[in-house]
Amino acid sequence: MIRVVHRWPGLLAGLLLLVLSLSGALLSLFPAIERLSSVQPAALSTAELAERIQAVHPEVEQIRRRPSGRITAYWSENGVARAAAMDPASGREIASADPNPFERWLTRLHRSLLFDDAGRILTAVGAAAMLVLAVSGAVLVARRAGGWRRWFSPLRGPFAARLHVEIARIAVAGLLLSSVTALWMSASSFDRLLDGAPSAVTEAEGSGRMGMPVADMDMLKRTPVSELRSLSFPDPADAADVFTLKTDRGIGHLDQGTGALLTWSEPSAWQGVSATLYMLHTGRGAAALGLILGFMALGVPAMAGTGFVLWFAGRPARPRIRGNVAAGRAETILLVGSEGGSTWGFAATLHAALSASGQAVHAAPMSSFEPARYRQARRILILTATYGDGDAPASARGFLDRLKSVPVAAPVALAVLGFGDRSFPGYCAFGRAVAETAEARGWCMLVPFMAVNRQSPQDFARWGRSLGAAMGMTLDLVHHPVLPAVFPLRLVSRRDYGAEVQAPTAILRFDPPKPPFWLRLPGRGFGRFVAGDLLGVLPEGSAVARFYSLASGCRDGFIEIVVRKHPAGLCSGQLFELQPGDTVNAFLRQNSGFHAGRDAAPLILVGAGTGIGPLAGFMRANARRRPIHLFFGMRHPDSDFLYGEELEGWRRNGQLQQLATACSRTRQPSYVQDALRGEGAEIACMVRKGARVMVCGGYEMAAGVSAALADILAPTGLTPALLRAEGRYVEDVF
Ligand SMILES: Cc1cc2nc3c(=O)[nH]c(=O)nc-3n(C[C@H](O)[C@H](O)[C@H](O)COP(=O)(O)O)c2cc1C
CATH class of the missing domain: 2.40.30.10 (Translation factors)
Structure with a gap:
């Protein structure tokens, strides 16, 4: 669901977001440039500034200070309105006050796509789409990384997917902030929020006098230029007119004859929030933050590109299931536990057959199991593979715990079909565990548990027939396996x-x-x-x-x-x-x-026969020389000492610290578990200090190693099961 919420705003608003993010990133440069090019007055009061500018331009009407520190003065000369950027030290003009035409054009593009109200509505839609993308994207990143705390954990997978997530990890905070502030600004520009104009300043009676020099006015002397926003001068011909002073703290009116403060009003909390959000979005007043946000906005084009590639590429491992009914409306819920994708192919065949017979079927990964959502369901069919030592496949993580904790949905019957390979000791062990747990919890079983060996279409068809009989219908499941891309x-x-x-x-x-x-x-x-x-x-x-x-x-x-x-x-x-x-x-x-990982914890590698393969790969990749102890079992050193020469070389240069071999066809036959027991004290000490044990080889060898290790570790209070739970004992067994 969250994937859909992420995909569609991205695809539909992609072009709009590209325009907004690129223009936003460029606009973020202007406040920084302005800040660098503005003369920053040192400890100057508004009274001194006004006096200096008035000395040069006696007709000055207004002085404004931008958040960057740039001072602009407005006056009329022979009836013509003039404006210029001023040097606060001399009160003289230093540059034109006209904004750069490119900046003006870019601002209009960013705010309204060069249109008026219609454009502003579109940009608000873009900001909303960005907010949805940022929130759903953050949830997806956390899911993919294995939790919020593992936000920056290393990633695997296709290049486009990794790039997409890597950029998102860095940019998402900025994009969240930019989209929320953009929405606020859009809303306030449509007067939806309460910020409105600054609260009205009540008119107050002035003294009627004129002519007090600005340099003598107390309020202006007490207002440093760093707090000034603007100072408007009174009409020289109107004795009732007043000075208007706007600062970071509020707005006031000053008597032009006495300098007395006639009125003062402070901004409301809403106006304060609004001003802060404006500053956060534009970077005006926070140029460095603006640059950071602008940089993060540059992630949008890259994410749009990689996101489009990911959408276009689809998920080849998982077939498309047509006519998938919503969970709340389906009579049959089809839950799939798969890692390599082949079980999804069987699920698609079953889904098509049931749908063709008029059933409403919902297919989903087992990890989404939520019986409370299955309001119309009459049966739940579970198709699941098994991995490792009877473990759940990727799309079924957490299922067993959930099955144990949720209440039994009384009228709903359940059936489990396991997919596996008979050559594994734990043949379909996970599927079997699901069926046994369901039965023990009191779920009504529609048909007994069955297993499909090596994706056999015949086994699958047989299960289909018994399921059909239990449902009172004929169910012919003809499955044509989809070959993986080779x-x-x-x-x-x-x-x-x-x-x-x-x-x-x-x-x-x-x-x-x-x-x-x-x-x-x-x-x-x-x-x-x-x-x-x-x-x-x-x-x-x-x-x-x-x-x-x-x-x-x-x-x-x-x-x-x-x-x-x-x-x-x-x-x-x-x-x-x-x-x-x-x-x-x-x-x-x-x-x-079954990865060695990148940490420095010592490794105890145990392998026999072809089981040396991945262990040899770990030693070859051990450029950092982490301590590795290898226990290797073979038949005879003259015949099947696999990687014999490399092992010697790796030992010489420190990629392998210690090698112990066991030969089963020599005069004194021994096995790896014997070699382990021979060095039991050292192994126990290494494990206590954090070493990781990795075992690769046949099932019997692995069982023998586990028993030997249990004996070796007994005095320490540790067991292979405990280490397994900590991820410090892993097996690749065949
Ligand atoms: C690394 C690996 C481990 C496996 N472990 C088991 C196992 O312990 N028990 C089993 O019955 N099948 C095991 N299998 C076989 C798969 O469960 C079987 O091929 C299944 O059909 C794969 O389904 P999927 O492609 O949907 O993930 C394993 C396969 C692989 C590649």
């Missing part, structure tokens, strides 16, 4: 290991693809990556990708993975056949849960 990667080198120990393994290095700039800008390129992210490889003859942890980051200039050949593995078999120059179709998937 890039051909060219193999540049390969190193083979492990044949002698029945573990054929290869380190494959590919050239990174270089799609053209116009594809990269909206995020349709290969993307930026670091070690620990995933390479999705699409084998020939299959629509389902296999994922490999990356052993390199984009700064290395190549893409590297470690592959073990499985006896009947389609993908590993094809990868193993590759020779330099051959290509494979692949795409990038971020895996932020």
